[in-house]
Amino acid sequence: xxxxxxxxxxxxxxxxxxxxxxxxxxxxxxxxxxxxxxxxxxxxxxxxxxxxxxxxxxxxxxxxxxxxxxxxxxxxxxxxxxxxxxxxxxxxxxxxxxxxxxxxxxxxxxxxxxxxxxxxxxxxxxxxxxxxxxxxxxxxxxxxxxxxxxxxxxxxxxxxxxxxxxxxxxxxxxxxxxxxxxxxxxxxxxxxxxxxxxxxxx
Amino acid sequence: xxxxxxxxxxxxxxxxxxxxxxxxxxxxxxxxxxxxxxxxxxxxxxxxxxxxxxxxxxxxxxxxxxxxxxxxxxxxxxxxxxxxxxxxxxxxxxxxxxxxxxxxxxxxxxxxxxxxxxxxxxxxxxxxxxxxxxxxxxxxxxxxxxxxxxxxxxxxxxxxxxxxxxxxxxxxxxxxxxxxxxxxxxxxxxxxxxxxxxxxxx
Ligand SMILES: [Zn+2]
Ligand SMILES: [Zn+2]
Numbered sequence: 001x002x003x004x005x006x007x008x009x010x011x012x013x014x015x016x017x018x019x020x021x022x023x024x025x026x027x028x029x030x031x032x033x034x035x036x037x038x039x040x041x042x043x044x045x046x047x048x049x050x051x052x053x054x055x056x057x058x059x060x061x062x063x064x065x066x067x068x069x070x071x072x073x074x075x076x077x078x079x080x081x082x083x084x085x086x087x088x089x090x091x092x093x094x095x096x097x098x099x100x101x102x103x104x105x106x107x108x109x110x111x112x113x114x115x116x117x118x119x120x121x122x123x124x125x126x127x128x129x130x131x132x133x134x135x136x137x138x139x140x141x142x143x144x145x146x147x148x149x150x151x152x153x154x155x156x157x158x159x160x161x162x163x164x165x166x167x168x169x170x171x172x173x174x175x176x177x178x179x180x181x182x183x184x185x186x187x188x189x190x191x192x193x194x195x196x197x198x199x200x201x202x
Numbered sequence: 203x204x205x206x207x208x209x210x211x212x213x214x215x216x217x218x219x220x221x222x223x224x225x226x227x228x229x230x231x232x233x234x235x236x237x238x239x240x241x242x243x244x245x246x247x248x249x250x251x252x253x254x255x256x257x258x259x260x261x262x263x264x265x266x267x268x269x270x271x272x273x274x275x276x277x278x279x280x281x282x283x284x285x286x287x288x289x290x291x292x293x294x295x296x297x298x299x300x301x302x303x304x305x306x307x308x309x310x311x312x313x314x315x316x317x318x319x320x321x322x323x324x325x326x327x328x329x330x331x332x333x334x335x336x337x338x339x340x341x342x343x344x345x346x347x348x349x350x351x352x353x354x355x356x357x358x359x360x361x362x363x364x365x366x367x368x369x370x371x372x373x374x375x376x377x378x379x380x381x382x383x384x385x386x387x388x389x390x391x392x393x394x395x396x397x398x399x400x401x402x403x404x
Contacts, residue, residue, distance in 0.1 A: 003295070004267040010252040013245040018233050019226045028219045029252065030292055033265060034311065036218075037253045043215040044249030047234075050212040051242040054235055063235055065206040090232055093205070109236065 061124050062089045062107040077104050081138035085157055087111050087145055111149040112156055125160065132164035139167040146173045146191065263326050264291045264309040279306050283340035287359055289313050289347055297345070313351040314358060327362065334366040341369045348375045348393065
């Protein structure tokens with residue numbers, strides 16, 4: 001027995017999403033058809049709309065529907081002199097949730113990966129270079145991921161900062177707060193040792 | 203920081219789906235925006251279309267885009283004289299995947315639940331009664347779930363069958379093939395004992 005074509009198509013389209021397996025796709029499709037057609041239509045419209053109207057901030061490259069995102073539009077943020085470089089808009093969300101950071105961001109939308117044809121231009125480093133050249137930035141905080149590509153990208157941008165005489169710092173990697181030392185991977189443990197700080201000195 | 207309104211709306215709409223949590227909803231929305239806008243639009247269209255065109259088979263109540271589903275449209279199936287009653291279209295899929303059943307179905311789209319206002323009419327038993335009255339059915343196989351509601355519903359339909367002099371049978375419940383006896387719940391184990399079959403008799 002074959003399902004109706006529209007239903008098959010819907011299940012297939014759901015199945016392609018990260019974290020949704022075949023069983024889950026089927027469950028969602030049947031749930032919507034059986035109990036929430038209005039919700040299904042709204043989700044359909046929300047998808048179509050978001051894919052169409054959400055673009056990138058011309059200043060920091062994060063997702064926004066306007067020319068500039070709310071953070072870049074804030075003069076208080078701009079005046080901080082702090083610019084934090086991250087790989088993805090989700091990193092911006094995570095940092096904003098701490099409520100501690102008061103500067104602006106620059107979102108690479110990826111990291112350097114020459115093997116995949118992703119060079120400096122593909123992650124917007126020409127735009128970042130313009131920013132560094134224009135001045136007004138006291139410190140660039142490199143918050144790319146602690147992966148090989150993230151480290152390479154951070155290193156590359158650090159050299160760019162050096163070229164324009166702007167301070168650059170790398171966020172600390174180590175044991176997560178509340179984490180257990182023996183459950184942490186070797187790379188993190190190594191970072192934790194390298195990044196150790198003096199707490200008492202004779 | 204707030205996300206752009208369309209993005210927030212999309213994440214909210216995704217989060218309402220079964221099996222999708224807040225993190226997962228965010229991951230899907232950002233994945234589509236970053237890497238697969240075309241796929242996002244297609245999913246949006248597939249949703250809108252399915253919610254609009256998928257209706258119920260006038261004969262068995264399962265999902266279909268036509269007046270009658272493929273199974274009900276098959277004369278070979280209709281001529282089998284077998285009608286299997288299930289709670290949901292996913293049950294039809296599961297049984298069809300075994301490739302063993304050659305009859306037609308009747309999909310209740312739920313089960314009797316007086317407390318929720320779901321009586322015989324809400325699960326289409328008036329339509330089923332018409333079928334029983336019209337004749338041509340040799341056996342009704344009751345394949346509702348082995349839950350309290352499923353058993354109650356099966357019992358109710360069995361009495362309907364009795365009224366119209368149609369044979370009714372209940373599918374067997376027991377230890378799943380490959381399952382381990384000591385891992386099975388008590389209710390299933392009880393069913394397995396009640397439904398035991400003689401394999402050797404002196
Ligand atoms: Zn921005
Ligand atoms: Zn049908």
